[in-house]
Amino acid sequence: MRLFAQGLDCVRGGRTVFASVAFSVAAGEGLCVTGRNGAGKSSLLRQIAGLVRIAQGSITLDGGDPEMSLAEQAHYLGHLDALKASLSVRENLAFWARYLGGGDTGVAAGLAALGLDALADLPAAYLSAGQRRRLSIARLVAVPRPLWLLDEPTSALDASAQERVADLMRTHLAGGGIVVAAVHGPIGLDGARELRLGDAP
Numbered sequence: 001m002r003l004f005a006q007g008l009d010c011v012r013g014g015r016t017v018f019a020s021v022a023f024s025v026a027a028g029e030g031l032c033v034t035g036r037n038g039a040g041k042s043s044l045l046r047q048i049a050g051l052v053r054i055a056q057g058s059i060t061l062d063g064g065d066p067e068m069s070l071a072e073q074a075h076y077l078g079h080l081d082a083l084k085a086s087l088s089v090r091e092n093l094a095f096w097a098r099y100l101g102g103g104d105t106g107v108a109a110g111l112a113a114l115g116l117d118a119l120a121d122l123p124a125a126y127l128s129a130g131q132r133r134r135l136s137i138a139r140l141v142a143v144p145r146p147l148w149l150l151d152e153p154t155s156a157l158d159a160s161a162q163e164r165v166a167d168l169m170r171t172h173l174a175g176g177g178i179v180v181a182a183v184h185g186p187i188g189l190d191g192a193r194e195l196r197l198g199d200a201p
Contacts, residue, residue, distance in 0.1 A: 001063035010044065023195050029192070033180065050071040076149045083127075093107050109141055149181075166188025
């Protein structure tokens with residue numbers, strides 16, 4: 001499996017955010033997208049996820065499931081943690097697992113992987129920023145998908161949680177998955193290639 005991007009342009013609000021971006025990342029590889037604030041790191045991830053229109057160019061996933069779209073084979077983790085405050089930790093994760101087509105079978109594994117077992121019955125309203133982030137990341141485990149699109153995945157996490165997430169990413173790559181992450185600093189993906197987005201024209 002390989003993710004290809006060729007000649008990508010991104011235009012937001014009439015402004016060219018980036019132009020002629022190209023990259024290729026294969027199964028078992030990580031790609032860290034870097035650059036100044038406003039360079040288009042988040043926009044690039046959202047283009048891959050099908051959430052932002054591609055002004056020009058193309059993105060393809062070779063070797064994936066031909067019956068599914070690229071978006072259906074990807075997890076997109078953005079800046080905002082989409083949680084319902086009145087639902088418990090377990091109920092929030094179960095909602096996302098069902099919404100993403102995975103049912104309830106992976107919920108326990110997701111909670112355990114992010115160290116949320118003891119908080120499973122706590123309403124999400126009482127979670128700290130780091131706990132909310134961990135609950136969002138638990139979706140990646142609860143519903144396996146080959147392509148992870150992660151926008152600053154370790155933001156709000158303490159050192160222990162950062163290492164836990166790094167372990168999850170390394171395990172995902174070892175199993176033949178792909179990680180594309182927008183980052184401002186190291187996230188524990190040693191050996192990942194870098195795609196640096198420059199200043200917009």
